[in-house]
Amino acid sequence: MANRSRPRVVRSTTQMRVRNLALGALALALPATYALGKVVAFDRSPPSFELSGRPVGGAQPALPSAAHLTATRITALADGALVIDADSGALIKTDRAGKPIAQVAIGREAGLLTYDPATGLAYVADRKADRIAVVKVGGALEIAQSWKTPAEPYSVALTPDKTTLLVVTIADRTMVALDAKTGAEKWRTALGREPRGLAVSPDGTRALVSYLVTGTVDQVDLLESHRAEHIAISSSTTPRRGRRGGAGDGEAFARGSFAVAFMGSEQALVPFQRETPVQITGGGENTGGYGGGFESPVSHQLAFIGLGKGGNTSQVTAQIAQHQPRALAWDGVRDALYVAGMGNDTILQIKNASQVGIAEGLTASLTTGKDKCGPDGVAVTADGNLVVWCAFNRTVQRIEVVDGKGALAAAAKVQAGPQLVASAMSEKQHTGYILFHSAEPAVSARGSMACSTCHPDNRADGLSWRIEKHELQTPILAGRMLGTHPFKWDGGDPDLKTSLTSTMKRLGGFGLDKPQTDALAAYIEALPSVRAPNRDAQAVARGKKLFDGEGCRTCHDGASYTDNDQHRFTGTLEKSDTPSLRGLAASAPYYHDGSAATLEALLRDRGAVHGMANTTKLTDAQVADLTAFLETL
Ligand code: HEC
Ligand code: HEC
Known part of the structure; x- marks a missing residue:
């Protein structure tokens, strides 16, 4: 594209108004309007940045954290960037202009990477092949070693002393600590469902893991117990004028946390989606839309989590306009935080991010003409500017946010590099x-x-x-x-x-x-199936026999375990379609209404759906075997 190399200057809009949030933010409460009939319309633009309370920052600036402490899609090199593309599975090194210098194949759907500038080694999670590729980053990229991991490694980060590589795996739900020289396992600890983001505190005492579906961030003690402790992400927001809790007053859940970052060792950031799946409509069921109400049941937030001594935590959330905030990075030198939203292709700057004087900075659009970036990674360069990985068009964008004197500039300059690799999709x-x-x-x-x-x-x-x-x-x-x-x-x-x-x-x-x-x-x-966790092969074989013998195949048969038909059971739906059982380990809760929290509950307590099959005669051991089998589908 011809205009690619021309820098784009992003001007101030109303979104970029700087507000001193320590003085208290003003809610942008717009009247809700809606269309009658089945279609819902929401008339509430999300405020660009609005905090729920006093920021958690202290008087002293927090210590900058190093890049090797975080799992990321992109990292800044002295003279360019290093990025792992999930689409093609290529690890790519670029120059400052985002042009390709070297490339090596890791594997499609690759996870994240971390990089140690001192040794020039990158550690890349090969999600499908259950390994960490250790790559020498020089003029070329060369895979030096390959280390086995539990099923589906996704995030990697080094400890501050660089002796340990932490790996988070999705299907097997573990954090495993590997010797950073040999890849030998040191310890492992159990995690929750669908872990994604990983960051280590600069003092090396703890690691944080963020999740897509648990509503928590886990704090793993790296010094002694190695155990994960759950910290619930607060999903309540600032009360709006004339309202109690925000969208619909139903119960809200924190979801979709793809990333986590530290500002110093005692303050962490977790971007998330606030979802209100059941809104209170005041009696009238007058909409067929999702959530049941007239307001958007989803907003986007950033949790500032204070991690005090003795396990004390405090939280403040900021509402942000970045849709699906997938990546964040903190410039500790200038105390500027950056959050990129994949859904609306923008990046937000937050100034004095770790301090009481926290304030909204610039917002930059990442779209070039009609070409969307789809930011899935952001990193701060040595001079305080940014490199962004654009997952949609597979380019590296360089965003200049620092002026000639090394201070934050009044406007951002966005420069997109060329497409680096072909997509593996049609x-x-x-x-x-x-x-x-x-x-x-x-x-x-x-x-x-x-x-x-x-x-x-x-x-x-x-x-x-x-x-x-x-x-x-x-x-x-x-x-x-x-x-x-x-x-x-x-x-x-x-x-x-x-x-x-x-x-x-x-x-x-x-x-x-x-x-x-x-x-x-x-x-x-064309989406590939989710990966099944490792389960004891004998238990799985016994479970399969039970599945075949208990009549499950009457309805759950064939490659996808469905008869493509509907059945009438006691429950709330008139009839239920037989669901595919593929990827069951990743699809909890179960049944159309989610009334069975686990597979054990489905087989034992039956949830709201009665009469699907009679499993009451099964012993506990048989239920465990059948569950093991179902989890491997
Ligand atoms: C607000 C949450 C939400 C959003 C947004 C959403 N979905 Fe869904 N999706 C659901 C729920 C809940 C169901 C089950 C609905 C039902 O069975 O009537 C579902 C069902 C589906 C199904 C049927 C799957 C099956 O096995 O029967 C498909 C396909 C699907 N969604 C794709 C999409 C696509 C594509 C989009 C974007 C255009 C989308 N969804 C947006 C929540 C959502
Ligand atoms: C008569 C047909 C039929 C038989 C027999 C049957 N199922 Fe089902 N199954 C269904 C239908 C229909 C649903 C969806 C019910 C609902 O949620 O309303 C379902 C749902 C499920 C689910 C939940 C899937 C999800 O994603 O939420 C599991 C797990 C399951 N069945 C396992 C089994 C097992 C194990 C057996 C044998 C013990 C079995 N089924 C026997 C028809 C059947």
Whole structure:
């Protein structure tokens, strides 16, 4: 593209107004308007930056943290950047202008990396091959070693003394500590479901792990116990004028935390989505939309978590306009924090981020012409500027936020590099990939929600949504689409495109056109299955026998374990479509209404769905075996 190399100056808009938030933020409470009928419209633009209370910062600036303490998609090198692209699976080194210098294949759907500038070694998580690739970063990129890990490694970070490499794995839900020289395992600890972000405190006492679906951030003690302690992310927000708790007053959940960062050793940041799946409508069930209310059930937040001595924690949240905040980085020298939103292609600067004088800084758009960036990584360079990894067009953008004197500049200059690598997707799938992750008014009212809002990483948010008088659980999509028609829990949509069209209508979007809907379907259909955790092979074999013997295959049969038919059980739906059982380990809670929290609960307590199968005769050992089998599907 011709205009790629021309720097784009991003001017001040109303979003960039600097407000001193320590003095108390003013809520931007707009009157809610809505369309009658089945379609919901939300009339509440998210405030660009609004804090829920007094910031947690102290009087002294926090100590800067080093890049090797965090798992990231992109890291700044002295003369460029190093990035791991999940789409193609390539590790790429670029120069300052974002032009390619060297490349090495790691593996498609690769996880994150961390880099030690002292040794010139990068540690890259190969999510599909269950290994860490140790790569020598020089004029070329060379895989020096390959270390085995538990199933599905995603995040990696070094401890401050660089003796230990911490690896977080998704399918096996563990943090494993490897010797950073040999790759030998030192210890491991159990984590919760769907871990993603990883950061180590500069003092090396703890690591934090963020999650897509637990509503917590875990603090792992690195010195003694190595155990993970859960810190609940506060999902309450500033009360708005005339309202009690914000959107719909229903219970709100913190979801979709792809990243975590430290500012010093006692203050951490976790971006998240605040989701209110069941809104209180005041009696009238007058909408068919998601959440059941007239307000957007999703907003985007940044939690400032104070980690005090003796396990004390405190929290303040800021509402931000960055849709699906996927990446963040802190410039400890200038105390500036950067948060990038994949859904609306913007990056926010927060000044004095660790201090009481915290204030909103610049907001820069990352879109070049019509070409969306899709930021999935951001890093601060040695001179205080930024490099951003654009997952959609596979470019590195350099954002200049520092002036000639090394101070924060009044405007940001964005410069996009060339496309670095071809996508492994077909053109149609790639179009669908961007649509899936973008907050567009075609998809949802005012672009308040993207498909990936509720289906993060092509999975599910683990919540049950109020839709047309039912509470319906978000299903995972990965590996579950082909041959599993009809769609939706009641089997109401005969094919995928019909299902997508009805989803956009429910979300209040005006709808994508036919080629775009085809592209979205092509993307979803091609998604690989989620990875199964490792389970004892004998237990799995015994469980399979039970599955075959207990009549489960009457309905759950074939490659996707479904008969493509509906059944009438005692429950809230008139009839339920037989769901695919693929990826069950990642799809809790279970049943259409999410009434069975675990597979054990489904087999024992039956949730709200009665009469599917009689498993009351099974012994505890048999339930454990059957569960082990189901988890490997
Ligand atoms: C607000 C959360 C939310 C958003 C946003 C969302 N979904 Fe869903 N999705 C759900 C829930 C809940 C269901 C189950 C609904 C039902 O069964 O009626 C579902 C069902 C589906 C299904 C049917 C799966 C099956 O196995 O039957 C597909 C496909 C799907 N969503 C794709 C998408 C796409 C594509 C988008 C973006 C256009 C999207 N979803 C946006 C929550 C969401
Ligand atoms: C008569 C058909 C039928 C039989 C037999 C049957 N199922 Fe199901 N199964 C269904 C239907 C329909 C649902 C969805 C019910 C709902 O949520 O309303 C379901 C849901 C499930 C779910 C939840 C999936 C999810 O993602 O929430 C699991 C797990 C499951 N079945 C396992 C089994 C096992 C194990 C057996 C044998 C012991 C079995 N089923 C027997 C039809 C059947």
